[in-house]
Amino acid sequence: MSQTRSRTEAYSLQGPQTVYPILFAISFSHMLNDVIQSVIPSVYPLLKENYTLTFAQIGVITLVFQLTASLLQPFVGLYTDKHPTPRSLPLGMLFSLTGLLFLAFAKDYIHILLSVSLIGMGSSVFHPEASRVAHLASGGRKGLAQSIFQVGGNAGSAGGPLLAALIVVPFGQKYIGWFGVVAFMGMILLTFVGKWYQQNLSRRSSRPAAVAGGPVVSRRRITVSIGILLVLIFSKYFYMASMSSYFTFYLIDKFHVSVQQSQIYLFAFLAAVAAGTILGGPAGDRYGRKLVIWVSILGAAPFTLLLPHTGLYMTVFLAVIIGLIISSAFSAILVYATDLIPGKVGTVAGLFFGFAFGMGGIGSAVLGWLADRTSIEYVFSICAYLPLLGIITGFLPNVEGTKKRRA
Template identity: 60%
Template sequence: MHTTTKTSPIETKDLVQKTVFPILFSISFAHLLNDLIQAIIPSVYPILKENYHLSFSEIGLITFAFQLTASLFQPFVGYYTDKYPQPFSQIYGMLFSLAGIIALSFADNFYMILISVMLIGTGSSIFHPESARVSYLASGGKRGLAQSIFQVGGNFGTALGPLLVALIVVPNSQKYILWFIIAAIIGLGIISKIAFWYRDHLVLRTNQKKEIVAYHDLSKGKVNWAIAILLIVIFSKFFYSACLSTYYTFYVIDKFHLTIKQAQFHMFIYLIAYAAGTILGGPLGDKIGRKYVIWFSVFGATPFALLLPYVSLFWTDVLMVVIGIIISSAFPAILVYAQELLPKKLGMVSGLFYGFAFGMGALGSAFLGKLADVTSIQYVYQVCSFLPIIGAICYFLPNLKKK
């Protein structure tokens, strides 16, 4: 016989405010699988370039198509789900990504490649806003920590992508991309479990008489000014990151005469460092204030970025590790800072910042691909080394650290 247990208001409050680590680790692992699928795209660029005689401009356009679909829909998805939460929407996102994997493995021309990456981009744009909200709801107030746990999953997925492509796809053929269907299927299973928790959690929050939201005393003008500064920082960070992620394998192949497989392993070193930095950014923001983490993580990479184009392969790896750790600590702090600026618009804020980040990556990839065709890939790295200087604008951010 089925019995229903009534949850008291006190128990409901405890459930809503408690940090739910199983959900945080589950959504982090789902993020790992989602971003692992995304990471296939830049990882197979050398193969696609060779097979279909693509120019750097066409490589940039492929990234542009992916990042545009991954960014364009996110603010709208977030805006809609702020009003009408969709616990099962992430499942649809993963199904789009699954279709993209299949299409990419069989793509035999430039336009089919574009359609494939746009399917994966659409899946990503559906996945991120609601996933960021899940990590926020499961944080129990430890928002920086929760966002770091969520982000680090994505970064490890991005790091594993080139390694698995080097081991599975490069020695064989493009069709071996089909093996990544396994990641999508596992992701669907995990996201389904999270969706039921999310649905039940929404019911619990509805049953609370008063939802606890952390407000600040900033005027609307100051909030808008702070959002504008954060978007400029996102431009600097992700334009530079597009240089590092999209073209790094080409850079080390061109400058140090490496094979595709060797270049992928050097890319893996950088991406692991990038993942490690993400772990630090959120908790540090909780402890010392997000403004200082954001400022250091963008502007602090400047001297290392300026040195990068002029050093040997060994020191290139060392500098890429340092740059990866420093610059990656920014995004969890940026996203939580923005959520605290607009606490009633979590989905829209998450979608806006993920979308703008991907959009800047798209614009950066397209522009830098054209620049590489006109000049050289090494010249691109020299020009981009100045981008982190823009991070100095973080000085003007208001401090939201609570006592």
């Protein structure tokens, strides 16, 4: 124990250096958190059959989950900017653990909605403070730190459907409860991360306060830029909603694959998202975040437009390419926003994570409603145009100045 304490104190004294053990720990925690979250859409085919749900009801499940997370996150971030709360990290996992157990033994549709709202609350508590930990441990390499943090979440989102296909689909809904082990692991790890976080805050509070620097951009330009970033988040997460919630149904309906096969193909897409995430942050540090945002969203458009018109294997191949390209956007957007509004990491993280969750939830509900009235194939043909909104990236100001090139 004393050896662990001395090691933790050493990390907290490193100052401007990048604290990789903490970054990897918070990234792994993000992976565990998002494994839990990804269980929800992964078991949609099972829930649809067990409770005779419509696509619209499936969309409402996602809407309740995402809105629970999105509405709370900005307020959590605003509060923690003024009152950092290291103990909230394991508390968020406790909410998720409770929601998982409720979902495993849900008796009806209302209980399902209650279960996913608890998981959403856990996510809303986790993300703002976890983003602050990544920022504190970045050593100034904010893009890299945010990518390491995000790749954990995307790896969890990719692994969740695969685990659900292996554990839940063959044996039934009650086996969702086994994912409680993941939540318990997260609580233990986040307790140790919280101790480092608390020590780091204590060290910083004992030093003279530094004057926060930032770009010379007018308040009006900042407001317009934040609006543009939110539109880009909308385009990305509406498209991601079509993939995460309905890609399995699309493959089953169009190509007549099995549920397990469809989840494996969904895993391929989400694994590509996880792989692509790690590229966005370092590329933003080196070449500029505006360029990365531009390439990540608009660059996916040719592939999204082609996807609805191909066969099974080409569809999966294009989904992987889309995942690799589009996944780097969020890290770059989040760090770009913190550059616009320095000193407000929790508020910015809460706003953007919350908006992303909200757009994912609204997108899933709207697309489910549209699928009931048209078809899943029509939904994918419409969503293909969303990445074209990436063209508005050109209106963002260059806030980074001369790009720092690292050897």
